[in-house]
Amino acid sequence: MKKAKLDLKTIKQTDKSDMLNLLLDFPLQCQAAADIAQHAKILTQRKDFTGIVFAGLGGSAIGADLIRSYLYSEINIPIIVCREYELPAYVDNQALVFITSYSGNTEETLSAYRMAKERGAVLIAVSSGGTLKEYAQRDKVSFAEIPKGLPPRCALGYLSMVPLCLLAKMGLINDVSLAVKEMVGVLEDLKNKSINPNIAAKDNIAKALALKVFNKFTVVYAAGVHFDACATRLRGQLAENAKALASSHVFPEMNHNEIVGWQNPKKLFKDFTVLILRDKDTHPRVAKRMDITKDILEKEGVTVFELWSRGGGLLSRIFSLIYIGDFISYYLAILYGIDPTPVERIAYLKDQLAKE
Numbered sequence: 001m002k003k004a005k006l007d008l009k010t011i012k013q014t015d016k017s018d019m020l021n022l023l024l025d026f027p028l029q030c031q032a033a034a035d036i037a038q039h040a041k042i043l044t045q046r047k048d049f050t051g052i053v054f055a056g057l058g059g060s061a062i063g064a065d066l067i068r069s070y071l072y073s074e075i076n077i078p079i080i081v082c083r084e085y086e087l088p089a090y091v092d093n094q095a096l097v098f099i100t101s102y103s104g105n106t107e108e109t110l111s112a113y114r115m116a117k118e119r120g121a122v123l124i125a126v127s128s129g130g131t132l133k134e135y136a137q138r139d140k141v142s143f144a145e146i147p148k149g150l151p152p153r154c155a156l157g158y159l160s161m162v163p164l165c166l167l168a169k170m171g172l173i174n175d176v177s178l179a180v181k182e183m184v185g186v187l188e189d190l191k192n193k194s195i196n197p198n199i200a201a202k203d204n205i206a207k208a209l210a211l212k213v214f215n216k217f218t219v220v221y222a223a224g225v226h227f228d229a230c231a232t233r234l235r236g237q238l239a240e241n242a243k244a245l246a247s248s249h250v251f252p253e254m255n256h257n258e259i260v261g262w263q264n265p266k267k268l269f270k271d272f273t274v275l276i277l278r279d280k281d282t283h284p285r286v287a288k289r290m291d292i293t294k295d296i297l298e299k300e301g302v303t304v305f306e307l308w309s310r311g312g313g314l315l316s317r318i319f320s321l322i323y324i325g326d327f328i329s330y331y332l333a334i335l336y337g338i339d340p341t342p343v344e345r346i347a348y349l350k351d352q353l354a355k356e
Contacts, residue, residue, distance in 0.1 A: 004214060004335040006207050011197055014334045017341030019241070020197065022154040023326055027187035029157035030319070033146070034180045036158070037165030040144040044122050047171055050094040051078045053087065053121075054163070055112035059152035060100035060126075062236065063159030065229035066322070070164070070315055072225055075173055085111040093120030096172075098163050102152035104130020107353070117141075126162055128155075151341055153240055156233075156322070179315040186311035187323050195327040205307070206327035212305055213273045213328070214335045217245060221293075222277035222321075223286050224250035226314060230277050230321040237329035241340040244332060251286050251293070259293060262300055269301050277321050279309045 011020065052075075054064030061083050068079040082088065085108045091097065097116040101109040104127035113135055116123055125136040128148040136143035144166065146158040161180065167173045194205050201207040218238060222231035231248040238246040249258050262269075274297055276290055294304045307324060309317035333340035 004211075004337075006197075006201060006210070006331055006334055008197055011334050014337055014339060015330075015341075016339045019151075019154065019330060019340045022150060023330060024191060024196075026154075026157055026323060026326070027184045027191060029155075030161050030180065030187065031184050033158045033161035034165050034177070036144060036146060037162045037169060040162070040166060040169075041142065042124070042166065042170060043140065043142045044170075046096075046122055048094070049077060049096040049122070049172070051080065051090070051096070052167075052172075053080050053082055053091055053095055053097045053116070054100060055082045055087065055097060055109055055116070056100040056159075057083050057106055057108055058102075058236075059154075059156055060102055060106070060109070060159050062153075062229060062233050063156055063163065064098065064100065065232060066156075066160045066318060067164050067167070069226050069229045070318060071167075071173060077172075082112060084108060087112055087115045087119075091116065091119060091121060093122075095119075095121045096124070097121040098124050098126065099132060100126045100159055100163065101130070101132050102128055102146070102150070102155050102159060104128060104132035104134075106132075110135070124163070124166060126159070151343075153237065176315070179313050182311065182313050183316040183319050186316040186320055190310060190320060190323055195324060206324050207331050209275065209305060209307065209324075209328050210331035210335060212303070213275065214332060216271055216273040216303075217247075217268075219272060219274045220246060220248040220277065221254060221274065221290075222248075222250055223279065223282045223290075224253060225283065225286075226318060227277055227279060227282075227309075227321065230318060230325065233322055234275075234277075234325035234329065237326055238332065240343050240346075241326075241329040242332035242336055243338050244329075244336070251289050255289050255293065259296065262297055262302065266300070272302055274302055274304045276304065276306045277309070277325075278306050279317055279321075281314075281317075 064081040099113045124142040126144045168176045220231045228250045235246045235248040238244045310320035
């Protein structure tokens with residue numbers, strides 16, 4: 001069997017669509033997103049919202065999940081992420097609804113826009129154009145435009161930082177400018193010293209973990225508070241970039257159900273790996289649960305790896321796991337000999353739906 005490689009020549013030959021440059025530009029994208037929010041015009045002065053709703057799918061929804069996770073211990077009104085055609089019944093004229101669609105043409109998101117408009121909710125739209133931009137201009141809705149031309153999952157900086165910074169601009173959360181600045185610095189440091197393709201696997205955490213999960217079914221676990229979106233993001237990136245099936249769950253919930261399932265079918269466990277996303281400020285009882293769970297799984301013969309967050313502030317630590325995870329999925333795609341950018345089955349599905 002030919003040995004899988006992660007050298008620069010193999011990367012260049014396999015990554016025909018050049019996702020690598022998009023990944024390397026991610027720290028700058030996050031800073032650019034903050035600048036877009038700073039200059040965006042918000043057409044409402046209201047602050048008396050009873051809830052904040054993010055309507056979006058895919059990369060747009062993950063961006064919202066990251067905001068919800070980051071603000072878990074700060075914001076005093078509920079945040080929900082809606083990945084559906086229809087909004088929940090409790091979304092009314094007291095709600096602030098972010099409509100996020102990278103293309104501006106996501107049919108589920110446009111459906112949610114129309115429903116939110118009918119109910120009198122305050123709307124803020126974020127997209128690179130498309131029908132959503134047309135709706136916002138027609139209805140005089142606050143609109144933040146982000147750059148075109150990226151795969152939606154590679155626009156996460158725009159899809160997360162723009163809404164987060166808009167919330168701060170509106171006075172609904174504390175100022176995040178220093179947190180964003182620190183986070184960009186942490187990501188730049190990671191890029192230059194830990195996950196860059198010029199760095200060999202022995203010193204490259206993303207390459208090393210990609211090699212560990214290669215030809216394995218990967219299960220990703222994280223703490224439910226602040227880091228659930230990191231696990232969801234990595235699962236999605238493994239699917240879209242590496243075209244590899246994976247699953248994810250969170251602590252402590254998985255200790256009340258899924259942990260029992262790690263008994264059968266035992267013959268498959270040799271083909272599984274578990275990746276636990278760790279953070280220094282995780283609740284001590286949750287951290288203890290992670291340690292015990294790791295021990296249980298290893299006794300079952302399951303290989304378990306841990307990936308620790310980097311940085312000081314919470315935003316930096318969340319995004320460090322996102323960034324390393326994105327590179328893990330990228331390098332795994334290279335190991336499988338797959339161009340990470342195309343998502344042919346998603347395109348096929350959209351084409352079939354368009355025929356109806």
